[in-house]
Amino acid sequence: MAFDPASLRYDVAGLIPAIAQDHATGEVLMMAWMNAEAVARTLETGRVTYWSRSRQAFWVKGETSGHVQTLVDLRVDCDRDCLLVRVTQEGPACHTNRRSCFYTAVREGEEVELLRPMD
Template identity: 55%
Template sequence: MVSHSIFLDMEQGDLGQEYLVHTVLESIPWNQEGLIAAIAQDAQSKEVLMLAWVNREALMETLSTRRVCYWSRSRQQLWRKGESSGHIQTLIEARLDCDGDALLLLVQQQGPACHTHRPNCFYIGLDTEQATILTEPMR
């Protein structure tokens, strides 16, 4: 197992200090399937759009092409957001959390982010009594 001490080093890092991305990627605590969670957030409105999973290949493709790519757990293959719907996500900025186990992808979303045609995937409100649909699909 790779040491995650780079994240401890980064905790003490100064503003603007840089690290080699290869070293950081080697230290990410990928899960048993080689994945970490990726939260997509609209870069302008700051609305949280969705949560998906990325493997190293999807992350590197996203960083190099600026078009967001995920790992589809159901299809067991790379999933380029919008490849069938046309509702692509363009990467504005990628951030890794403090212990390296989650990504925040600040994106420009074209069309709805959710496959239900809603603006985001978090449209079901919960309380102790019920679950409530909070948004209409975009048509």
């Protein structure tokens, strides 16, 4: 079946969550949001493109930082209201310069930092 970005289920703001996963390691890197046009651009260009809710603008990941995400595989969940983008990640995915945004664990009630910023 041909894929149509309009067939996804977006929230009231017209957005769908997109989970970025390192294709090689399986590491979950970040979660951000796309609108239908960002989904289309991601597929067309192979450069993962989100919608920045704070800036209200398209956000081609790595455009300014150089930490680009190259699309390897785009996946849709059963309810069509969440995306999984499997990517090749250049450098850190997180704006804190860490490889993944999920660098804090909760263990025995305490927050533990798992990753340090990359050099």
